[in-house]
Amino acid sequence: MAKKPAAPEAKQPYERVDTKDLFLDPTNPRLAEYSLGEEPTQADLLRVLWEKMAVDELAMSIASSGYFDHEPVFVATEGGKDIVIEGNRRLAAVKILLDDSLRKRLKIDDLPRISAELRQDLQQLPIIRTDRKSIWQYIGFKHVNGPAKWGSYAKAQYIAEVRKNFGISLEKIAEQIGDRNRTVQRLYRAMMVIRQAEDAKVFARENRFKQSFSFSHLYTGLDYDGFKRFLDLSDETSESDKPVPRPKLKHLGELCKWLYGDRRDKTRPLIESQNPDLAILDEVLMKDNAIDTLRNGLPLKVAHDVSRGDERIFRESLQEAKRVLQTALGTLTTGFKREDTDLVRTANQIAELVDDIVEQMERKRKPKRRHRMSEDDEDV
Amino acid sequence: MRHRFHAICPYFAMFPESFAEQWIGELTRKGDVVLDPFSGRGTTAFQAVLMGRKPVACDVNDVAYCITKAKVQAPSLTSVLRRLTVLESGYKKGEWLRRARSMPEFFHVAYHNDTLRQTLYLRDALDWRKNRTDCMLAAIALGALHGETNKSPSYLSNQMPRTISTKPAYSVKFWRDRNLLPPERDAFALLRTQARYRYESPPPEGEATVIHGDMRHLSWEKDTLPGPIRLAVTSPPYLDVTNFEEDQWLRLWFLGGPPNPTRHRVSRDDRYETQVSYWSFIADMWRMLGAVMAKKGHVVIRLGGRGQEIDSMQKKLASTCSFSGRRVELVSHSYSELKKRQTDSFQPGTKGCLVELDCHFQFIS
Ligand SMILES: C[S@@+](CC[C@H](N)C(=O)[O-])C[C@H]1O[C@@H](n2cnc3c(N)ncnc32)[C@H](O)[C@@H]1O
Numbered sequence: 145m146a147k148k149p150a151a152p153e154a155k156q157p158y159e160r161v162d163t164k165d166l167f168l169d170p171t172n173p174r175l176a177e178y179s180l181g182e183e184p185t186q187a188d189l190l191r192v193l194w195e196k197m198a199v200d201e202l203a204m205s206i207a208s209s210g211y212f213d214h215e216p217v218f219v220a221t222e223g224g225k226d227i228v229i230e231g232n233r234r235l236a237a238v239k240i241l242l243d244d245s246l247r248k249r250l251k252i253d254d255l256p257r258i259s260a261e262l263r264q265d266l267q268q269l270p271i272i273r274t275d276r277k278s279i280w281q282y283i284g285f286k287h288v289n290g291p292a293k294w295g296s297y298a299k300a301q302y303i304a305e306v307r308k309n310f311g312i313s314l315e316k317i318a319e320q321i322g323d324r325n326r327t328v329q330r331l332y333r334a335m336m337v338i339r340q341a342e343d344a345k346v347f348a349r350e351n352r353f354k355q356s357f358s359f360s361h362l363y364t365g366l367d368y369d370g371f372k373r374f375l376d377l378s379d380e381t382s383e384s385d386k387p388v389p390r391p392k393l394k395h396l397g398e399l400c401k402w403l404y405g406d407r408r409d410k411t412r413p414l415i416e417s418q419n420p421d422l423a424i425l426d427e428v429l430m431k432d433n434a435i436d437t438l439r440n441g442l443p444l445k446v447a448h449d450v451s452r453g454d455e456r457i458f459r460e461s462l463q464e465a466k467r468v469l470q471t472a473l474g475t476l477t478t479g480f481k482r483e484d485t486d487l488v489r490t491a492n493q494i495a496e497l498v499d500d501i502v503e504q505m506e507r508k509r510k511p512k513r514r515h516r517m518s519e520d521d522e523d524v
Numbered sequence: 525m526r527h528r529f530h531a532i533c534p535y536f537a538m539f540p541e542s543f544a545e546q547w548i549g550e551l552t553r554k555g556d557v558v559l560d561p562f563s564g565r566g567t568t569a570f571q572a573v574l575m576g577r578k579p580v581a582c583d584v585n586d587v588a589y590c591i592t593k594a595k596v597q598a599p600s601l602t603s604v605l606r607r608l609t610v611l612e613s614g615y616k617k618g619e620w621l622r623r624a625r626s627m628p629e630f631f632h633v634a635y636h637n638d639t640l641r642q643t644l645y646l647r648d649a650l651d652w653r654k655n656r657t658d659c660m661l662a663a664i665a666l667g668a669l670h671g672e673t674n675k676s677p678s679y680l681s682n683q684m685p686r687t688i689s690t691k692p693a694y695s696v697k698f699w700r701d702r703n704l705l706p707p708e709r710d711a712f713a714l715l716r717t718q719a720r721y722r723y724e725s726p727p728p729e730g731e732a733t734v735i736h737g738d739m740r741h742l743s744w745e746k747d748t749l750p751g752p753i754r755l756a757v758t759s760p761p762y763l764d765v766t767n768f769e770e771d772q773w774l775r776l777w778f779l780g781g782p783p784n785p786t787r788h789r790v791s792r793d794d795r796y797e798t799q800v801s802y803w804s805f806i807a808d809m810w811r812m813l814g815a816v817m818a819k820k821g822h823v824v825i826r827l828g829g830r831g832q833e834i835d836s837m838q839k840k841l842a843s844t845c846s847f848s849g850r851r852v853e854l855v856s857h858s859y860s861e862l863k864k865r866q867t868d869s870f871q872p873g874t875k876g877c878l879v880e881l882d883c884h885f886q887f888i889s
Contacts, residue, residue: 433846440843441836443800446807450846454811489789504744 158216158270163242166219166235166269167227168193173287173302174232174294177357179350187249193236194250203237206266207256211238216270218279229276230283238266280306284321288328297359300335303328314383329380334363336385337375337396346397353405353413361403361415365422370429374399402438414444424448462501469494527574528725529595533667534687535565535588536771539759539826544571547757547884551822552577556754561739561812566592568757573730578750582735582742585790586779587666587772589736590652594663596732599656601723605716607657612712615645628783630692633699634670634681634774635706642711643669643680647778653736664718665711666775673707678718682706689774691785740808743815752818759826760809763802763837803840807847814848823852823885834859834879841883851888858882 168189175184178192193199217231228235240246241258258266287294288302306312312320318328338359341347349357365371366380376392378384388396402425405413415421424444428434434451438444449457472479480487530541544567548558554576560568563581565588572579573596581592620641624631631640643665652662671679671686683704684690690698698704733750735742742749761768769776773785781789813823829837838857845852862878 437843437846440839442803442840442843445800446803446844449804449807454847454849500741507744 158213158272160268161219161226161271163235163238163267163269165226166217166271167225168232168235169227169229171305172232173305174298176301177295177297177349177359189232190236190239190246191250193233194240194252197233199233199236199240200252200255202233203241203255206234206237207241207258207262210262211266211269213270216272218274219271220275221273226271228271229274230279230286235269238269242266277310280310280312281320284317289321289323295359296331296334296363297357299327300331300359300363303332304335307332326380329383330367331363332383333377333380333387334359334366336387337362337366337377338400340386340388340393341396341400344393344396346393347400347404349404351406351408353407353411358404358415358418361418361422362400364418365403365426368423368426368429370426371399374429374435398439414438427451525725527570527728528722529570529598529727530567531667532595532663532722533565533587533591533775535591536687536768537759537762537828538565539567541567541571543826543882544568544757545575547822547824548572548575548577548755551755551824557749557751557818559742559753559756559816560758561742561756561809562758562760563592563734564588564759566595566734569732569734570595573728573732576730578730579732580735580742580749580753581732582737582739584736584738585768585772585776586736586781587775588768589734590659590779591663591666593656593734594660596734597656597659598727599660600727601719603657604660604719604723607661608712608716608719611646611649611661614649615642615712617641620644628692630696631783633696633706634684636708639680639706639709639711643778646711647780652779661715661719662779664715664722666778668711668714668718669775669778677707677709678714679707680709680711680714688771689785740812743812746816749816752821753816754818754821756813756817756821756823756825758824759828760806762828763799764797803844806841806844810845810847810852811849814850817848817850817887819887819889821887822855823887825883825885827881827883828862828878829881830878834881838881838883841881842885845885848887852885853888855884855886857884 168186170180170184170189172189174197175189175192178196180188180192211234215231215234217228217234219226220229221227240250240252241255242263247253247255284302284306286292288299293299294302303314303317306317307314314329314332317323318326321328338347338349342349366375366377371377374392374395375388378387378389401411402414405411414425421444428438428444428447428451431451434447437447437450452460526541548568548571552558556577557580558568558572558577559580559582560566561582563569563583566581569579569581569592579596581596583589583592617638623644624637624641627640627644634640635643646661646665650658650662650665652659668678668680670681670684670689673679673681673683679686682695682699683702684695733748735745767787769787769790770785773781776786776790777783817823825841827834827837827841842854842857845854858881860880860882862880
């Protein structure tokens with residue numbers, strides 16, 4: 145264990161404040177996706193931080209190495225309280241280490257007990273007093289674009305807050321945090337789209353089918369042509385807080401249901417994994433008849449078949465079969481055992497299928513060929 | 525009176541002939557071609573023959589093919605009885621001892637020793653694929669192969685359901701637990717009685733096309749069909765309800781298959797287990813129908829499903845018709861709850877009330 149300085153207050157440049165007087169930040173962007181309601185309690189915040197944000201790793205590290213005094217948390221005084229606006233995970237870890245009853249309440253039993261010395265040391269934490277407006281660039285750089293990236297929903301939440309609270313344009317935000325890929329604009333647009341859906345009551349995050357909220361499906365999808373077409377979406381540079389035109393709000397509701405499902409009627413999302421499902425959905429959204437197929441409740445694959453059309457399906461299926469069969473051929477020597485008779489049967493079935501296909505293709509070709517020959521004859 | 529051929533052999537998820545009769549009567553005239561791409565026991569095809577239509581039937585399953593063909597291309601009773609006599613005189617009990625002994629345990633508890641030997645002999649001797657008379661005899665034998673022996677003397681087996689073949693281990697345990705012994709039946713006599721009974725309705729005039737294979741091939745065989753198809757009355761396999769191969773294993777065995785349940789042997793795909801594979805399969809059905817149906821042709825489809833899902837099945841079915849590549853209109857649809865009698869023919873243990881959906885489509889062009 146790293147030896148703590150005997151008299152920290154003498155050596156450290158930072159102000160120290162009693163841990164018990166520090167509060168977790170209820171507006172922490174990372175909490176936004178967990179629907180904590182209007183006024184979450186400190187206990188609510190602690191629970192989510194503990195359950196969703198790997199606070200345990202941090203607590204283990206502090207328990208064994210102590211708290212690094214050169215990592216102060218940033219504190220803003222709001223409504224008479226000292227609120228930690230950067231360093232919430234650290235604060236949560238320390239509070240949990242200090243408070244046995246809290247551990248019991250959160251059912252945490254795999255953390256080591258800490259020494260009396262460390263307990264004493266953690267009673268106070270080094271802080272930097274500031275306000276949100278002064279450090280937004282720092283937080284943005286660190287978590288949106290930099291070393292400790294948040295999830296996309298937290299990032300978007302953060303960008304939206306900075307824009308709203310401090311009146312800073314998206315372009316300025318992007319510039320300040322060193323974003324070169326329009327990430328800021330795209331995140332913001334996706335956030336506005338979700339808010340539009342929720343305001344119009346065509347979607348509610350808490351009704352989604354899966355536990356976690358995959359904001360990145362929407363965020364990524366909105367860059368695709370099919371999505372843009374389906375929602376008649378405005379350009380990401382517009383900074384509009386209503387990117388989807390009113391008449392398309394119904395479509396937006398449908399799209400959210402396809403992306404996130406609905407637990408109320410047990411509808412599963414169409415996107416099981418972003419790759420390749422999102423791109424497939426994009427292709428479907430390019431064609432109206434394929435969209436109708438989805439509306440009628442058919443699986444994504446079937447709608448995709450509608451949008452691809454049989455000529456493409458046939459061509460691509462044959463090409464894929466060839467590719468896969470070549471892999472099989474390549475691994476036969478090492479991969480096939482003589483007792484695998486089921487595979488012999490499968491191979492024979494494949495041979496039969498291929499025979500059928502070749503035979504029918506030949507049959508379809510013949511009349512045409514004859515036709516062409518007679519045309520040639522005329523040319524002579 | 526109901527034609528006695530209808531019930532030669534029961535089949536899983538079959539529809540009643542009245543269903544086929546109603547639609548054939550309403551939508552076709554004498555001489556029209558009527559298709560059932562999933563023929564099962566051949567209800568549509570046989571009803572169509574009875575009504576002077578020209579049926580085309582197709583099924584991948586040997587059992588379905590055999591029963592359908594027997595009904596719609598029936599030999600005369602005289603030739604059936606004559607063939608039985610010839611078969612019986614060629615049977616030498618002693619020659620079948622070793623074969624009988626080599627059969628798995630199931631067969632020894634399912635059949636009396638003498639019955640088993642006769643059955644093995646018939647299985648070998650009947651050339652059901654090529655010969656009409658043998659096909660009829662095989663179909664009658666299939667109908668007699670297993671059933672509720674405690675209620676009727678017309679089954680060869682120990683106590684079993686008639687619609688599906690129960691799994692070997694389950695059946696053996698069932699019989700052992702209840703001390704049930706196989707009945708002593710003379711297969712030749714039983715077939716003779718059954719044949720006479722079935723032929724109390726005379727076989728109808730008229731011919732039919734029966735295709736043994738995957739319905740997808742029908743579009744390629746268009747030139748060999750008797751004409752443009754006016755009406756298809758059919759019921760594709762139901763989503764997740766049964767596996768026609770596993771549940772028919774004993775009858776499939778009698779027609780030359782292995783002495784145990786199998787999967788993926790009869791049909792090259794077994795696509796009815798997930799939503800994706802099921803609806804892709806239905807899409808293929810529409811592709812085929814788009815190729816073979818006459819202008820303004822009608823398609824009547826019966827699907828089964830559980831309770832609330834049925835409404836969404838109707839939408840999905842109607843939506844897949846675009847795969848036909850032609851314009852298709854849903855003319856009408858209706859639901860009916862399955863009655864007790866029919867529920868029996870579904871696998872024991874399936875949950876939720878089964879509902880049937882009937883959809884009537886018409887090709888616009
Ligand atoms: C619900 S049953 C039809 C029952 C029939 N309506 C009757 O009354 O007996 C469905 C049938 O489709 C057949 N089948 C499944 N896949 C097939 C395919 N690809 N081509 C042709 N027949 C198929 C099964 O073997 C089964 O007999």
